[in-house]
Amino acid sequence: MDFSADSSYLQVSTGSYKRQVYEVPSGKQLVDQAVIDRITWATWTSVLGDEVIGIWSRHAEKADVNCACVSHSGINLVTGDDFGMVKLFDFPCPEKFVSTCFCMVTATSTVDIRILSCFSRRHMTEILSSLNL
Numbered sequence: 001m002d003f004s005a006d007s008s009y010l011q012v013s014t015g016s017y018k019r020q021v022y023e024v025p026s027g028k029q030l031v032d033q034a035v036i037d038r039i040t041w042a043t044w045t046s047v048l049g050d051e052v053i054g055i056w057s058r059h060a061e062k063a064d065v066n067c068a069c070v071s072h073s074g075i076n077l078v079t080g081d082d083f084g085m086v087k088l089f090d091f092p093c094p095e096k097f098v099s100t101c102f103c104m105v106t107a108t109s110t111v112d113i114r115i116l117s118c119f120s121r122r123h124m125t126e127i128l129s130s131l132n133l
Contacts, residue, residue, distance in 0.1 A: 005040040011049075017062045019048040044070035044091070047079065054093030055079050 002011045009030065011021045019029040021039070028034055037050075047055065047065045055065055055077070067080045070091050077091035087100040 002041050002043045002045055005042045007042075011041065011046060013046045013048045017048060019046055041070075044068070044077070050094055051092035052094075054098035055083070055087070055089060058097055059103065105110050115124050 001021055003009070003024070004011075009021055010024050011019060013019055021036050022028065023030055044051070046052065047068045052068060055068065057064075060081075063082065065079055066080045068077060070077050071102055072107065075091055077089040079085075079087045079089070081087075089098065089100055
């Protein structure tokens with residue numbers, strides 16, 4: 001669940017793999033894609049939406065990518081999946097099948113992930129590459 005920068009909108013990803021955007025506080029669902037496209041999000045943790053199409057590999061199923069988080073600077077996106085992979089992308093990544101900037105495999109599936117506000121892309125890459133999981 002993510003709020004817009006002005007707290008006027010809320011986005012959620014449903015169990016049926018749909019991204020839905022609602023007005024706050026009315027709770028009215030927003031369906032006008034042109035309006036949705038103009039919203040600036042304070043956070044982004046959704047694996048759905050035009051902004052993150054590139055996180056999906058050619059053979060990925062809907063449930064394969066479990067989590068995502070955009071950096072506070074809004075230029076990096078990190079994802080976690082069922083195969084234990086943590087991947088670093090540029091954000092937004094609207095092109096299908098983009099290659100990752102960095103990928104690391106952990107022992108189990110990754111179900112949640114966050115980027116600390118004090119870290120740059122260089123810091124994230126250094127930390128991820130130094131982990132010996």
